[in-house]
Amino acid sequence: MSQKKGNTIVTRYKINSGGGMPQKIALVTDLHDRSGQEALELLRKEKPDLIAAAGDFMERCDEENGIITSAEMERWQEVTSRHRAMYKIIKTVTAVGRKFWGEQQQRGAGLKFLIQAAKIAPVCYSVGNHEWYFLPEDYRKFKENHIILLDNEDIEFITDSGRVLIGGLSTRYDLDWLKRFGQKKGTKILLCHHPEYYKKFIRGTGLDQFDLVLSGHVHGGQWRIGTCGILAPGQGFFPEYCYGMYDKKLIISGGLANTAGVPRFGNPKEIVIIEQEKERN
Numbered sequence: 182m183s184q185k186k187g188n189t190i191v192t193r194y195k196i197n198s199g200g201g202m203p204q205k206i207a208l209v210t211d212l213h214d215r216s217g218q219e220a221l222e223l224l225r226k227e228k229p230d231l232i233a234a235a236g237d238f239m240e241r242c243d244e245e246n247g248i249i250t251s252a253e254m255e256r257w258q259e260v261t262s263r264h265r266a267m268y269k270i271i272k273t274v275t276a277v278g279r280k281f282w283g284e285q286q287q288r289g290a291g292l293k294f295l296i297q298a299a300k301i302a303p304v305c306y307s308v309g310n311h312e313w314y315f316l317p318e319d320y321r322k323f324k325e326n327h328i329i330l331l332d333n334e335d336i337e338f339i340t341d342s343g344r345v346l347i348g349g350l351s352t353r354y355d356l357d358w359l360k361r362f363g364q365k366k367g368t369k370i371l372l373c374h375h376p377e378y379y380k381k382f383i384r385g386t387g388l389d390q391f392d393l394v395l396s397g398h399v400h401g402g403q404w405r406i407g408t409c410g411i412l413a414p415g416q417g418f419f420p421e422y423c424y425g426m427y428d429k430k431l432i433i434s435g436g437l438a439n440t441a442g443v444p445r446f447g448n449p450k451e452i453v454i455i456e457q458e459k460e461r462n
Contacts, residue, residue: 184226189219189437189450191227194426197458198392201343201368203230207302208453210374210397211436213311214240214286217294220437220452221301227454229302230340235397235434236309236352236374238291239319247314249353254310257353258375258414286440292319296326303338305329307349307372309398331372333358335365342457345370350378363390374398376422376433384428393455394431399423401435405447424448 184191196202207229209220224232244250298304306328315323315330323330331349335358338347348362350373359382362369369391373379376396383389401424402410410423426432435451 184223185449186219186223189223189452191223191454192434192451193454193456194432195456195458196393196429198368201340201345202370202392202457203338203340203345204342204457205229205231206370206393206395206455207232208235208395208397208432208434208455209233209298209437210235210434211237211309211400211438211440212291212294213237213438213440214288214291215438215440216287216290217297217437220450221294221297223452224298224301227452229454231338231347232298232302232304233347233370233372233395234295234298234304234306235372235395236307237311237397237436238295238306238309239315240286240291240311241315241319242311242313246316249313254313254352258310292322295328296322299326299328303327303329305331305336305338305347305349305372307374308332308351308353309374310352312352335362344368348372350374354378354382356382359388363388368392370395372396376431377416379427379431380422384431392430396422396431396433397436399433400440401433401445401448401451403443403445403448407447410448 207224333351333355335346335348338345346365346367346369348371350359370393371391372395375398379394399413402413404411410420412418413420413423424433424435434453435448437450439445
Protein backbone atom coordinates (compact mmCIF):
# COMPACT_ATOMS: atom_id res chain seq x y z
CA MET A 182 0.00 0.00 0.00
CA SER A 183 1.32 3.45 -0.90
CA GLN A 184 2.03 5.92 1.86
CA LYS A 185 1.03 9.56 1.65
CA LYS A 186 2.11 12.66 3.53
CA GLY A 187 0.11 15.76 2.66
CA ASN A 188 0.39 16.11 -1.12
CA THR A 189 3.34 13.71 -1.49
CA ILE A 190 2.99 9.99 -2.12
CA VAL A 191 5.31 6.99 -2.14
CA THR A 192 5.34 4.93 -5.34
CA ARG A 193 6.99 1.50 -5.27
CA TYR A 194 8.71 -0.61 -7.90
CA LYS A 195 10.23 -4.07 -7.68
CA ILE A 196 13.28 -4.89 -9.77
CA ASN A 197 15.31 -8.01 -10.38
CA SER A 198 18.78 -6.73 -11.13
CA GLY A 199 22.43 -7.55 -10.75
CA GLY A 200 24.29 -8.40 -7.57
CA GLY A 201 25.38 -5.55 -5.36
CA MET A 202 22.24 -3.45 -5.93
CA PRO A 203 21.06 -1.77 -2.70
CA GLN A 204 18.00 -3.50 -1.29
CA LYS A 205 16.02 -0.25 -1.09
CA ILE A 206 16.69 2.87 -3.18
CA ALA A 207 14.75 6.12 -2.83
CA LEU A 208 14.54 8.24 -5.99
CA VAL A 209 13.84 11.94 -5.41
CA THR A 210 13.92 14.72 -8.00
CA ASP A 211 12.91 18.28 -8.87
CA LEU A 212 12.53 20.07 -5.54
CA HIS A 213 13.53 23.41 -7.10
CA ASP A 214 14.26 25.11 -3.77
CA ARG A 215 10.77 24.43 -2.43
CA SER A 216 9.86 22.84 0.88
CA GLY A 217 10.68 19.15 1.12
CA GLN A 218 9.44 18.43 4.62
CA GLU A 219 6.75 15.98 3.52
CA ALA A 220 9.26 14.01 1.49
CA LEU A 221 11.80 13.97 4.33
CA GLU A 222 9.22 12.54 6.72
CA LEU A 223 8.42 9.79 4.24
CA LEU A 224 12.10 9.04 3.71
CA ARG A 225 12.64 8.71 7.44
CA LYS A 226 9.85 6.15 7.60
CA GLU A 227 11.16 4.22 4.58
CA LYS A 228 14.79 4.05 5.77
CA PRO A 229 16.34 3.47 2.31
CA ASP A 230 19.87 2.17 1.81
CA LEU A 231 20.56 4.84 -0.83
CA ILE A 232 18.94 8.12 -1.83
CA ALA A 233 19.30 8.93 -5.53
CA ALA A 234 18.75 12.67 -6.03
CA ALA A 235 18.37 12.98 -9.80
CA GLY A 236 18.70 16.71 -10.34
CA ASP A 237 17.04 20.11 -9.94
CA PHE A 238 17.09 20.43 -6.18
CA MET A 239 18.69 23.86 -6.24
CA GLU A 240 17.94 26.94 -8.30
CA ARG A 241 21.36 27.87 -9.66
CA CYS A 242 20.29 29.24 -13.02
CA ASP A 243 20.70 33.01 -13.12
CA GLU A 244 23.05 34.48 -15.68
CA GLU A 245 24.54 37.02 -13.26
CA ASN A 246 26.27 34.38 -11.14
CA GLY A 247 27.15 31.74 -13.73
CA ILE A 248 29.27 31.49 -16.85
CA ILE A 249 26.48 29.68 -18.72
CA THR A 250 23.65 31.53 -20.46
CA SER A 251 20.03 30.51 -20.85
CA ALA A 252 20.51 30.18 -24.62
CA GLU A 253 23.49 27.85 -24.12
CA MET A 254 21.52 25.64 -21.74
CA GLU A 255 18.65 25.48 -24.22
CA ARG A 256 21.06 24.36 -26.94
CA TRP A 257 22.36 21.55 -24.73
CA GLN A 258 18.78 20.33 -24.41
CA GLU A 259 17.99 21.05 -28.08
CA VAL A 260 15.07 23.18 -26.96
CA THR A 261 15.53 25.95 -29.50
CA SER A 262 16.06 23.72 -32.53
CA ARG A 263 13.40 21.07 -31.93
CA HIS A 264 10.74 22.46 -29.60
CA ARG A 265 10.83 26.24 -29.94
CA ALA A 266 7.04 26.74 -30.08
CA MET A 267 6.36 24.22 -27.31
CA TYR A 268 9.02 25.78 -25.11
CA LYS A 269 7.45 29.22 -25.51
CA ILE A 270 4.08 27.79 -24.52
CA ILE A 271 5.59 26.23 -21.39
CA LYS A 272 7.28 29.49 -20.38
CA THR A 273 4.12 31.48 -20.94
CA VAL A 274 1.89 29.08 -19.01
CA THR A 275 4.29 28.83 -16.09
CA ALA A 276 4.71 32.60 -15.91
CA VAL A 277 0.99 33.40 -15.95
CA GLY A 278 -0.70 32.56 -12.68
CA ARG A 279 2.42 31.26 -10.90
CA LYS A 280 1.65 33.41 -7.88
CA PHE A 281 -1.72 31.66 -7.59
CA TRP A 282 -0.70 28.02 -8.12
CA GLY A 283 3.05 27.53 -7.97
CA GLU A 284 4.72 26.77 -4.65
CA GLN A 285 6.87 29.62 -3.44
CA GLN A 286 10.62 29.26 -3.78
CA GLN A 287 12.52 29.19 -0.49
CA ARG A 288 16.12 30.30 -0.73
CA GLY A 289 18.44 27.43 0.16
CA ALA A 290 15.65 24.87 0.61
CA GLY A 291 17.15 22.42 -1.88
CA LEU A 292 20.51 22.31 -0.14
CA LYS A 293 18.82 22.00 3.26
CA PHE A 294 16.83 19.05 1.95
CA LEU A 295 19.96 17.27 0.72
CA ILE A 296 21.71 17.85 4.05
CA GLN A 297 18.77 16.38 5.98
CA ALA A 298 18.42 13.50 3.53
CA ALA A 299 22.10 12.61 3.99
CA LYS A 300 21.34 11.97 7.67
CA ILE A 301 18.88 9.27 6.59
CA ALA A 302 21.01 7.45 3.99
CA PRO A 303 23.92 8.12 1.63
CA VAL A 304 22.92 10.66 -1.03
CA CYS A 305 24.15 10.53 -4.63
CA TYR A 306 23.25 13.76 -6.42
CA SER A 307 23.32 14.34 -10.18
CA VAL A 308 23.01 17.66 -11.99
CA GLY A 309 19.83 18.96 -13.64
CA ASN A 310 19.00 21.78 -16.03
CA HIS A 311 18.33 24.31 -13.23
CA GLU A 312 21.80 23.73 -11.79
CA TRP A 313 24.07 25.64 -14.17
CA TYR A 314 26.73 26.15 -11.51
CA PHE A 315 27.41 25.64 -7.83
CA LEU A 316 28.76 28.21 -5.38
CA PRO A 317 31.91 27.59 -3.31
CA GLU A 318 29.73 27.24 -0.23
CA ASP A 319 27.65 24.58 -1.99
CA TYR A 320 30.73 22.44 -2.55
CA ARG A 321 31.79 22.96 1.05
CA LYS A 322 28.36 21.86 2.31
CA PHE A 323 28.37 18.83 0.01
CA LYS A 324 31.71 17.72 1.44
CA GLU A 325 30.84 18.44 5.07
CA ASN A 326 27.57 16.54 4.85
CA HIS A 327 28.81 13.62 2.72
CA ILE A 328 26.58 14.47 -0.25
CA ILE A 329 28.14 12.74 -3.26
CA LEU A 330 27.93 15.06 -6.28
CA LEU A 331 28.10 13.14 -9.57
CA ASP A 332 28.65 15.68 -12.37
CA ASN A 333 29.47 13.37 -15.29
CA GLU A 334 31.24 11.18 -12.75
CA ASP A 335 30.86 7.75 -11.17
CA ILE A 336 31.76 6.09 -7.89
CA GLU A 337 31.94 2.62 -6.43
CA PHE A 338 29.32 2.12 -3.73
CA ILE A 339 29.56 -0.76 -1.29
CA THR A 340 26.32 -2.27 0.00
CA ASP A 341 25.46 -5.24 2.18
CA SER A 342 24.81 -7.08 -1.09
CA GLY A 343 28.17 -6.23 -2.63
CA ARG A 344 29.58 -3.63 -5.02
CA VAL A 345 27.59 -1.34 -7.32
CA LEU A 346 28.74 1.46 -9.62
CA ILE A 347 26.73 4.70 -9.56
CA GLY A 348 27.12 7.51 -12.11
CA GLY A 349 25.47 10.83 -12.83
CA LEU A 350 24.91 12.16 -16.38
CA SER A 351 24.46 15.94 -16.23
CA THR A 352 22.33 18.19 -18.42
CA ARG A 353 25.61 19.33 -19.99
CA TYR A 354 26.44 15.74 -20.75
CA ASP A 355 29.85 14.18 -21.29
CA LEU A 356 29.35 11.27 -23.66
CA ASP A 357 32.98 10.20 -23.45
CA TRP A 358 32.54 9.72 -19.71
CA LEU A 359 29.21 7.93 -20.29
CA LYS A 360 30.90 5.49 -22.65
CA ARG A 361 33.70 4.78 -20.16
CA PHE A 362 31.18 4.28 -17.38
CA GLY A 363 29.02 1.97 -19.50
CA GLN A 364 32.02 -0.23 -20.29
CA LYS A 365 32.91 -0.83 -16.65
CA LYS A 366 32.24 -4.31 -15.31
CA GLY A 367 29.64 -4.77 -12.62
CA THR A 368 26.16 -3.66 -11.66
CA LYS A 369 25.58 -0.04 -12.75
CA ILE A 370 23.04 2.62 -11.78
CA LEU A 371 22.85 5.81 -13.86
CA LEU A 372 21.27 8.98 -12.51
CA CYS A 373 20.14 10.92 -15.57
CA HIS A 374 17.91 13.94 -14.94
CA HIS A 375 16.59 13.96 -18.52
CA PRO A 376 14.60 10.88 -19.61
CA GLU A 377 14.92 12.04 -23.24
CA TYR A 378 18.68 11.48 -22.92
CA TYR A 379 17.93 7.80 -22.32
CA LYS A 380 16.22 7.58 -25.71
CA LYS A 381 18.79 9.73 -27.48
CA PHE A 382 22.04 8.31 -26.11
CA ILE A 383 21.37 4.97 -24.44
CA ARG A 384 18.38 2.91 -25.58
CA GLY A 385 19.26 0.52 -28.41
CA THR A 386 22.89 1.65 -28.57
CA GLY A 387 26.18 0.23 -27.40
CA LEU A 388 25.77 2.36 -24.27
CA ASP A 389 22.72 0.38 -23.16
CA GLN A 390 24.76 -1.28 -20.44
CA PHE A 391 23.02 0.01 -17.32
CA ASP A 392 20.99 -2.06 -14.88
CA LEU A 393 18.95 0.93 -13.70
CA VAL A 394 18.46 4.49 -15.04
CA LEU A 395 16.81 7.03 -12.72
CA SER A 396 15.29 10.26 -14.06
CA GLY A 397 13.00 13.20 -13.33
CA HIS A 398 12.83 16.58 -15.10
CA VAL A 399 9.34 16.34 -16.64
CA HIS A 400 7.33 16.52 -13.38
CA GLY A 401 5.16 13.64 -14.53
CA GLY A 402 3.76 15.69 -17.41
CA GLN A 403 2.13 18.16 -14.95
CA TRP A 404 -1.34 16.91 -15.90
CA ARG A 405 -1.91 13.17 -16.12
CA ILE A 406 -4.84 11.20 -17.47
CA GLY A 407 -4.27 7.62 -16.38
CA THR A 408 -0.76 6.74 -17.52
CA CYS A 409 -0.64 9.56 -20.08
CA GLY A 410 1.19 12.81 -19.34
CA ILE A 411 0.18 15.95 -21.21
CA LEU A 412 3.36 17.98 -21.68
CA ALA A 413 7.08 17.60 -21.04
CA PRO A 414 10.07 19.86 -21.77
CA GLY A 415 12.27 18.36 -24.46
CA GLN A 416 9.53 15.95 -25.60
CA GLY A 417 6.48 18.11 -26.26
CA PHE A 418 2.84 17.13 -25.89
CA PHE A 419 1.96 13.57 -24.82
CA PRO A 420 5.60 12.68 -24.09
CA GLU A 421 6.90 9.18 -24.66
CA TYR A 422 8.98 9.14 -21.47
CA CYS A 423 7.11 10.91 -18.73
CA TYR A 424 6.39 8.88 -15.61
CA GLY A 425 6.81 5.34 -14.34
CA MET A 426 8.96 2.41 -15.49
CA TYR A 427 10.12 1.73 -19.06
CA ASP A 428 12.11 -1.19 -20.49
CA LYS A 429 12.30 -2.66 -16.97
CA LYS A 430 15.19 -0.30 -16.21
CA LEU A 431 14.25 3.39 -16.72
CA ILE A 432 12.27 4.84 -13.79
CA ILE A 433 10.99 8.42 -13.95
CA SER A 434 9.74 10.26 -10.88
CA GLY A 435 6.99 12.87 -10.92
CA GLY A 436 9.13 15.12 -8.70
CA LEU A 437 8.72 16.91 -5.39
CA ALA A 438 7.44 20.39 -6.25
CA ASN A 439 4.93 22.34 -8.28
CA THR A 440 6.77 25.20 -9.95
CA ALA A 441 4.27 25.78 -12.74
CA GLY A 442 1.56 28.42 -13.09
CA VAL A 443 -1.05 25.64 -13.27
CA PRO A 444 -1.76 23.02 -10.60
CA ARG A 445 -0.88 19.36 -10.97
CA PHE A 446 -3.78 17.20 -12.06
CA GLY A 447 -3.87 13.43 -11.47
CA ASN A 448 -0.17 13.74 -10.72
CA PRO A 449 0.77 14.11 -7.04
CA LYS A 450 4.28 14.89 -5.91
CA GLU A 451 6.16 11.72 -5.10
CA ILE A 452 9.17 9.89 -3.87
CA VAL A 453 9.92 6.56 -5.54
CA ILE A 454 11.01 3.47 -3.64
CA ILE A 455 12.81 0.77 -5.65
CA GLU A 456 13.29 -2.58 -3.96
CA GLN A 457 15.02 -5.76 -5.03
CA GLU A 458 12.76 -8.72 -5.54
CA LYS A 459 13.51 -11.45 -3.04
CA GLU A 460 14.77 -14.68 -4.51
CA ARG A 461 12.34 -17.58 -4.28
CA ASN A 462 13.56 -20.81 -2.73
